[in-house]
Amino acid sequence: MQHSWSARTDTVEVKPHPTARDQAVAKRNLPKGSSILAVPSFTSALLFSEKGHRCDHCFRFPKEGSYLKKCTGCTAYWYCDTQCQNAQWQLHHKRLCKKINQFTSSAAFQGLKEHDKMDAILLSHLLSYLSTLAEPYSAGQSEGLEIFLSLLPGSSSAVGPPPVPAVNPPPNQELVAALFERFGNNNFTVHSHLNSIGHGIFPLASRLFNHSCTPNAAAKYILSSSNTVTMHVFALSDIAAGEEICIPYVDPALTQTRHQIFQITYGFSCNCPSCKFLNSIGHVPTPPTDSDQLKDVAEKLRSFVQVDNYLQSDDYRSRPIKETPSQLHCVFHETFMKGLSERFSDASHESDFDTAADTGVTLLALYLLVYPINYPQIGMHLLEMAKTHWNHSFVLSDLPEEKKAHAKPEISRLLVLARRVLGVMGTEGDADGPLEEISILENLLRT
Structure with a gap:
C-alpha cells in the first residue's frame, strides 16, 4: 500500500517492518549529505531560556542592529519583525494573546515539571491553531493532525494532559488526551549548531523514521524569516536503494541511560548493533x-x-x-x-x-x-x-x-x-x- 505521505517524495517509501510498525526505506541511492525530507513544524515553542532573545515564530536572533519587537497585547511573545508577528497571530496567537499570562502564572502551570510546562505550551499552541480551522479539530482539515493521530501513543499515556488555556470552540477532551499521549515520544528538540533552542512537533518525520543508535540519517533545522522552523532530514552516509533510513531519537552517547529512555518514553527496546x-x-x-x-x-x-x-x-x-x-x-x-x-x-x-x-x-x-x-x-x-x-x-x-x-x-x-x-x-x-x-x-x- 502506498501511503499518501510517502508518495510526495522521491526519496522515501514506507514498507512493513519485521518488529516495528513500519520502516522508511530509500527509493533510490542517496549519497551522504542528501536531503531526504523537509517538513515544517506542526507546532513549536521556544525554550523558556530563549524567550526574549529569539523570535517566537521563526526562532531566529534579530538581525544585527535591530531588536525584537514585543507583543503589546501580552508582552510574553517577541518577534523579529511584523511579518513574523502577523504570521504567528494568524497561526495561533490571536487565540492565546489575552490568556497566556494568566495561564503561565497559574498554580496549575507553575506546579508542572519543566518538560511538562513545555508540553503544555506546545499543546496550547496546537489546540489554538486547530480551533481556527473551518471545521475545528477535524483531521480532515489538517493533514498534520491526521498524521499526528496516526502515531502510536507514548508509554506514559496514563498521565493526564497538562492544563491549557480555554479556546473557543472547546476541544473534545478525548482529542486533547489523544494529542497529549503522543507528545512525549514525538517531541523533537530543535537545535542550532547543536545548542537546544526549542521544541517542535514534526508528525511526518515521526511517522516515517525509526530510531537507531547507529543512524544513517539525522535531523537539522532551518530558520527563515516569517516561517516556522523546518526540519530537514539528511543522509549521514551513503544509503542504498531499499535500505532502511533511521535517525537517532536520543544522543547515541547516552550509552547507559538510553535503554531506560527507550522503555519509559518510547516503549521499545533498541536492537541496533x-x-x-x-x-x-x-x-x-x-x-x-x-x-x-x-x-x-x-x-x-x-x-x-x-x-x-x-x-x-x-x-x-x-x-x-x-x-x-x-x-x-x-x-x-x-x-x-x-x-x-x-x-x-x-x-x-x-x-x-x-x-x-x-x-x-x-x-x-x-x-x-x-x-x-x-x-x-x-x-x-x-x-x-x-x-x-x-x-x-x-x-x-x-x-x-x-x-x-x-x-x-x-x-x-x-x-x-x-x-x-x-x-x-x-x-x-x-x-x-x-x-x-x-x-x-x-x-x-x-x-
Missing part, C-alpha cells in the same frame, strides 16, 4: 580514578580506535563498537565522556594547551567509537580542537615564527576534517555557523 553490544556487557565498569590508570585507558582507547590514522589519513575505517576489548568497557560509562569533555573545555578556556590537546584527541577517539563517522558532534569537536590550537599558536602565546609555521599544517588538517564532517550536514540553524568559522580560520591560515 551498539545496543546489542552494550547489553552483552551488562554492568558497565566505573572508570578508574587514579591518574596513571586513567591515562592508560586513554592511550588504549586512542590506539584501539586508531585516532592518529583518522587525523592523518584519508582512508580511515572506523572500528566496530562490538570489537571493543573488555579493558575499555569503562569508556562507555557516561561519566568518562563527561569528564573528558569538561577537562577539554576547561583546559581550552584556561589556556592549558597541553591538557587541551591531549584530552581533545582522547575525546575525539571516544566520539569516533560511539557516533557514526559523519555525526555532527564529531565535526564540531574537530572545529573546537582547531580553534584551541589556533588560540595557543597565534593569539594567547608568544611562539617563535618557526613554531607557528609548524602549527599551521596541524590546524589546517583539523579544519579539513571538520569541514568534511560538517559539510555533510550543511548549513543549519543560525547564520554564521561552524562552516563560516572554518572559512574564517582557513583564510587566517593563508595570511
Whole structure:
C-alpha cells in the first residue's frame, strides 16, 4: 500500500517492518549529505531560556542592529519583525494573546515539571491553531493532525494532559488526551549548531523514521524569516536503494541511560548493533580514578580506535563498537565522556594547551567509537580542537615564527576534517555557523 505521505517524495517509501510498525526505506541511492525530507513544524515553542532573545515564530536572533519587537497585547511573545508577528497571530496567537499570562502564572502551570510546562505550551499552541480551522479539530482539515493521530501513543499515556488555556470552540477532551499521549515520544528538540533552542512537533518525520543508535540519517533545522522552523532530514552516509533510513531519537552517547529512555518514553527496546553490544556487557565498569590508570585507558582507547590514522589519513575505517576489548568497557560509562569533555573545555578556556590537546584527541577517539563517522558532534569537536590550537599558536602565546609555521599544517588538517564532517550536514540553524568559522580560520591560515 502506498501511503499518501510517502508518495510526495522521491526519496522515501514506507514498507512493513519485521518488529516495528513500519520502516522508511530509500527509493533510490542517496549519497551522504542528501536531503531526504523537509517538513515544517506542526507546532513549536521556544525554550523558556530563549524567550526574549529569539523570535517566537521563526526562532531566529534579530538581525544585527535591530531588536525584537514585543507583543503589546501580552508582552510574553517577541518577534523579529511584523511579518513574523502577523504570521504567528494568524497561526495561533490571536487565540492565546489575552490568556497566556494568566495561564503561565497559574498554580496549575507553575506546579508542572519543566518538560511538562513545555508540553503544555506546545499543546496550547496546537489546540489554538486547530480551533481556527473551518471545521475545528477535524483531521480532515489538517493533514498534520491526521498524521499526528496516526502515531502510536507514548508509554506514559496514563498521565493526564497538562492544563491549557480555554479556546473557543472547546476541544473534545478525548482529542486533547489523544494529542497529549503522543507528545512525549514525538517531541523533537530543535537545535542550532547543536545548542537546544526549542521544541517542535514534526508528525511526518515521526511517522516515517525509526530510531537507531547507529543512524544513517539525522535531523537539522532551518530558520527563515516569517516561517516556522523546518526540519530537514539528511543522509549521514551513503544509503542504498531499499535500505532502511533511521535517525537517532536520543544522543547515541547516552550509552547507559538510553535503554531506560527507550522503555519509559518510547516503549521499545533498541536492537541496533551498539545496543546489542552494550547489553552483552551488562554492568558497565566505573572508570578508574587514579591518574596513571586513567591515562592508560586513554592511550588504549586512542590506539584501539586508531585516532592518529583518522587525523592523518584519508582512508580511515572506523572500528566496530562490538570489537571493543573488555579493558575499555569503562569508556562507555557516561561519566568518562563527561569528564573528558569538561577537562577539554576547561583546559581550552584556561589556556592549558597541553591538557587541551591531549584530552581533545582522547575525546575525539571516544566520539569516533560511539557516533557514526559523519555525526555532527564529531565535526564540531574537530572545529573546537582547531580553534584551541589556533588560540595557543597565534593569539594567547608568544611562539617563535618557526613554531607557528609548524602549527599551521596541524590546524589546517583539523579544519579539513571538520569541514568534511560538517559539510555533510550543511548549513543549519543560525547564520554564521561552524562552516563560516572554518572559512574564517582557513583564510587566517593563508595570511
